Amino acid sequence: MSRETTTSPANATTDVTKLDRVVIRFAGDSGDGMQLTGDRFTSEAAAFGNDLATLPNFPAEIRAPQGTIPGVSSFQVHFADYDILTPGDRPDVLVVMNPAALKSNVADVPHGGILIINTDEFSKRNLTKVGYDANPLEDGSLEPYQVYEVGMSTLTQGALADTGLGKKDAERCKNMFALGLLSWMYHRPTESTERFLAEKFANKPQIAEANLLAFRAGWNYGETTEAFANTYEVAPAKLPQGTYRQITGNNALAYGIVAAGQQSKLPVVLGSYPITPASDILHELSKHKNFNVTTIQAEDEIAGIGAALGAAYGGALGVTSTSGPGVALKSETIGLAVMTELPLLVIDVQRGGPSTGLPTKTEQADLLQAMFGRNGESPVPIVAPCTPGDCFDIALEAVRIALTYRTPVMLLSDGAIANGSEPWLVPDVADLPDLSVEFASEPNAMDGSDEHWPYVRNTDTLAREWAVPGTPGLQHRIGGLEKADNQGHISYDPDNHDRMVRLRQAKIDGIDVPDITVDDPGGNARVLALGWGSSFGPIGAACRRVRNSGMDIAQAHLRHLNPLPANLGRILESYDTVVLPEMNMGQLAMLLRSRYLTDIRSYTKVAGLPFRAAELAEVFTDIINDTEGSGEADHVLTEATE
Amino acid sequence: MSIDLGLPELGGLADVPTASDSDAPQKAKDYKSDQEVRWCPGCGDYIVLNTMQSFLPTLGLKPENIVFVSGIGCSSRFPYYMNTYGMHSIHGRAPAIATGLATSRPDLSVWVITGDGDALSIGGNHLIHALRRNVNFKILLFNNRIYGLTKGQYSPTSQEGMRTKSTPMGSLDHPFNPISLALGAEASFVGRALDSDKKGLTEVLTAAAQHRGSAFVEIYQNCPIFNDGAFDVLKDKDEAARRIIPLRPDEPITFGPENEYGIVRSGFAGLETAKVSEVGIDNVVVHDPTVTDPAYAFALSRIGGQELEHTPTGIFRQINRTTYDDAARAQVAQAAEAKPADLQALLRGNDTWTV
Numbered sequence: 001m002s003r004e005t006t007t008s009p010a011n012a013t014t015d016v017t018k019l020d021r022v023v024i025r026f027a028g029d030s031g032d033g034m035q036l037t038g039d040r041f042t043s044e045a046a047a048f049g050n051d052l053a054t055l056p057n058f059p060a061e062i063r064a065p066q067g068t069i070p071g072v073s074s075f076q077v078h079f080a081d082y083d084i085l086t087p088g089d090r091p092d093v094l095v096v097m098n099p100a101a102l103k104s105n106v107a108d109v110p111h112g113g114i115l116i117i118n119t120d121e122f123s124k125r126n127l128t129k130v131g132y133d134a135n136p137l138e139d140g141s142l143e144p145y146q147v148y149e150v151g152m153s154t155l156t157q158g159a160l161a162d163t164g165l166g167k168k169d170a171e172r173c174k175n176m177f178a179l180g181l182l183s184w185m186y187h188r189p190t191e192s193t194e195r196f197l198a199e200k201f202a203n204k205p206q207i208a209e210a211n212l213l214a215f216r217a218g219w220n221y222g223e224t225t226e227a228f229a230n231t232y233e234v235a236p237a238k239l240p241q242g243t244y245r246q247i248t249g250n251n252a253l254a255y256g257i258v259a260a261g262q263q264s265k266l267p268v269v270l271g272s273y274p275i276t277p278a279s280d281i282l283h284e285l286s287k288h289k290n291f292n293v294t295t296i297q298a299e300d301e302i303a304g305i306g307a308a309l310g311a312a313y314g315g316a317l318g319v320t321s322t323s324g325p326g327v328a329l330k331s332e333t334i335g336l337a338v339m340t341e342l343p344l345l346v347i348d349v350q351r352g353g354p355s356t357g358l359p360t361k362t363e364q365a366d367l368l369q370a371m372f373g374r375n376g377e378s379p380v381p382i383v384a385p386c387t388p389g390d391c392f393d394i395a396l397e398a399v400r401i402a403l404t405y406r407t408p409v410m411l412l413s414d415g416a417i418a419n420g421s422e423p424w425l426v427p428d429v430a431d432l433p434d435l436s437v438e439f440a441s442e443p444n445a446m447d448g449s450d451e452h453w454p455y456v457r458n459t460d461t462l463a464r465e466w467a468v469p470g471t472p473g474l475q476h477r478i479g480g481l482e483k484a485d486n487q488g489h490i491s492y493d494p495d496n497h498d499r500m501v502r503l504r505q506a507k508i509d510g511i512d513v514p515d516i517t518v519d520d521p522g523g524n525a526r527v528l529a530l531g532w533g534s535s536f537g538p539i540g541a542a543c544r545r546v547r548n549s550g551m552d553i554a555q556a557h558l559r560h561l562n563p564l565p566a567n568l569g570r571i572l573e574s575y576d577t578v579v580l581p582e583m584n585m586g587q588l589a590m591l592l593r594s595r596y597l598t599d600i601r602s603y604t605k606v607a608g609l610p611f612r613a614a615e616l617a618e619v620f621t622d623i624i625n626d627t628e629g630s631g632e633a634d635h636v637l638t639e640a641t642e
Numbered sequence: 643m644s645i646d647l648g649l650p651e652l653g654g655l656a657d658v659p660t661a662s663d664s665d666a667p668q669k670a671k672d673y674k675s676d677q678e679v680r681w682c683p684g685c686g687d688y689i690v691l692n693t694m695q696s697f698l699p700t701l702g703l704k705p706e707n708i709v710f711v712s713g714i715g716c717s718s719r720f721p722y723y724m725n726t727y728g729m730h731s732i733h734g735r736a737p738a739i740a741t742g743l744a745t746s747r748p749d750l751s752v753w754v755i756t757g758d759g760d761a762l763s764i765g766g767n768h769l770i771h772a773l774r775r776n777v778n779f780k781i782l783l784f785n786n787r788i789y790g791l792t793k794g795q796y797s798p799t800s801q802e803g804m805r806t807k808s809t810p811m812g813s814l815d816h817p818f819n820p821i822s823l824a825l826g827a828e829a830s831f832v833g834r835a836l837d838s839d840k841k842g843l844t845e846v847l848t849a850a851a852q853h854r855g856s857a858f859v860e861i862y863q864n865c866p867i868f869n870d871g872a873f874d875v876l877k878d879k880d881e882a883a884r885r886i887i888p889l890r891p892d893e894p895i896t897f898g899p900e901n902e903y904g905i906v907r908s909g910f911a912g913l914e915t916a917k918v919s920e921v922g923i924d925n926v927v928v929h930d931p932t933v934t935d936p937a938y939a940f941a942l943s944r945i946g947g948q949e950l951e952h953t954p955t956g957i958f959r960q961i962n963r964t965t966y967d968d969a970a971r972a973q974v975a976q977a978a979e980a981k982p983a984d985l986q987a988l989l990r991g992n993d994t995w996t997v
Contacts (some may be wrong), residue, residue: 036863043993046873046993046995047993047995049995049997095820115748144882162732192993202908236997237997238997239997240997242996242997243990243995244994244995244996245990245991245993245994245995246993255988255989258985258988259985259989262985267746269742269746271738271742288977288988289973289977289978290974290977290978290980290981290983291978291983291985291988292974292978292983293974294745294746294970294971294974296741296742296745296970298738298741298771299738299767299768299771300767302735302738302769303735303737303738303741303767303768304738306735306738306739306740306741306742306768307738307739308742309739309740309742309743310711310729310738310739310740310741310742310743310744310746311742311743311746312742313729313739313742313743313748314742314743314746314747314750315747316742316746318742322951331733332732332735333735335732336731336732340729419964426989426990426991426994427989428986429985429986429989469706469707469709469727469743469747469750470706470707470727470749470750471706472704472706473706474706474728475705475706475725475726475732476728476731477675477721477722477724477727477728478728478729478730478732479712479721479722479729479731480730480731480732481726489677490677490722512797527652562881575904590997603738
């Protein structure tokens, strides 16, 4: 991190330090509004023009017991004056609203980091509740940090004394006090938050006023108390030219589906059942019915995909959204979609497993489920976005594959991408791909009769025709039983089954997938860091650290997991070592080893949280040293910046 | 509170194109596919199939606008034998698939073909939710009280104590009454017919087709291999006269060889059988399937029992209630009218900045 300090002419007691990037984490009780606080701070950073990335982290319980460690909810935002790739490894600033938040988060703050602590919650009772024998504010344990003690609860109550709001209600606005204080410290624009509060509480003017007062009180507290020696500036980032907005992965995915409906000129039918962390896709799409989008909140996961498949049979763009446990329930219907060869988009926002696992934490351990989690030979194309914004593009790509090849497509997002946000260069609609389809209109029987044979295939794509009910003369029957090649009648013929299994496989194997590209600025790398999904950010940031320390490393990232890009085998061969970090036990590594008979250095962690760039940079450094042999002195990782 | 979507009260086929005068008149054979029917000889499914093929031409629809969706089981092979569009799907899921199809395609007449295992066991959840939503498709439940395709295990409608391959000491399960179940889910149309009663079945199917919303029809169907004769007491002329209670709208509910029995009110919201000569014809209930409160139809469904001492047939309930698919389409139309589909504006959102 670079810094440069000047004394502000306006306020001689406060120095302004220019930073290139900052990581701030807000942590408090589930009921303290930390997600909203983080979200607002993010919007302010976005409005200011910083590049940013966020990491919400919250418990699965709606309200765990108040003041306890399991009830701690946090939101980390990383913002910078250049393009960043991750929400940051460790917070430079930790804002804690209670002892539980301090206890569960302080170990992540590097020594010298800033702690801003709401001291009002540090009662003996609250300290005992989380197992503090002594008050950490008094026992010297926080000496390695710059500590700012602020009585946020009482200051907020004081600021709202004249509003007529009860003490308890007033105290609930303390998150806005914290936001106001941090907004002052980091010179953030405040208009968007003031507007947001007015809109959010439009029907409750008293609450709107109270939140606004608390927000301003926090700002004024920083400005007037002289408790803070420094404020900080992070200049806008030099991103590619264009219009930007902030977007989460789930929203980008929902927009991608809306766009796919528009670009294919098909009605969209989403069949879905609420499940963390995928529900926001259902919520968002249900707001956009004006784009001919129908959302069906079904009675269960199976009905959700059933409705989507039924709609696809009728000529709509059928979509279902879920997480891993939901995919398990949908498996049989995905198999039916494979057999009936109908287009269908299946979204899996992966979370920690197995079983209910860690509903609110991230993981990428559903790859093999997506690949093989069905009975019989049941190949399904798989794509995965690498950033929140990429969810938009990957949705369009998934729909392209589904419509072109008449197949269900698995889209593997994950919790980190789904809830994480970043600035997004708003695409120009004129640049979006044309996804229009042609329904069958004429009989296609190969014997010259006037019948429709449902399994006659396009010779290029091997896709069958999409003959939708209502089309005169094309009446036909499809279903889960094996079908005769071309003609489509039920067939138990052994040779026919063998042929159909191979045809279905060949269709998926033949999907046109773009080549993978490699980023190797020096051109001399002998080690390739490969990844898929949300680990794109940490892998990229780690590669920057490694390169900044004078080493060479190449990076490549897979967005298509099945089929794999045609050039992947050649790329893997051309490096001495391929290292593949995954938030699972090495699932892609297993696929690649069996497919290419080449070794992969699998680095795995299944902690429910994204990789840290520093951790991967060390792993990469060790592997570079291994690869380059013992003849030379080992490289040392010297550079912590990305 | 229900939302007024300004929905018209229409028939079930109001949005489905009809055959034009220039089209050749339809015959039953027009609805026969070229597939050899492969049910066991003597299966009740044959009669239902023939009835359906004879009945469909009377609707005057274009065959391409008719879709049969089925699950898994003997009866679920039905779509293969119909020269319409059809999907033979997976076990129990036909109502879910039909929900998506009917919601996105009001121009289709959608029929779900299912059985007692498919609809009431593995697919029970989808069945009750389809009925509660009142999606505009017709559900024909072929009830043979046995698993036929898997060769003779007891089903959720098998009688208690029934000895089957999987219950050599007798079934322990208390069976479902499918009509009661459908009414409990507040189905807007509930009927029952016998496979062998072509006239009665045709009447119920006709009313079901014209009903806007989910129509649930239980068809007692004989499985000659694994549960032969399950409904014989309703097919023997003398026994049938004593046991079958025909439900005719606006007529007193009477039955028996001489119509000497009738249905009268009993206790709290109940119904029971009585001799007309003892209670007087004025006290016999006049059948009204349009009663909004499902308690009346439910009481009707409780008459008789597993041993089929009495069996009401015909239409138990037929009420007008907003259909899910009409409402879903109305919301899409309302949204489209309120706000143009401007994709660029959606992608931009309200908070942008320019670099």
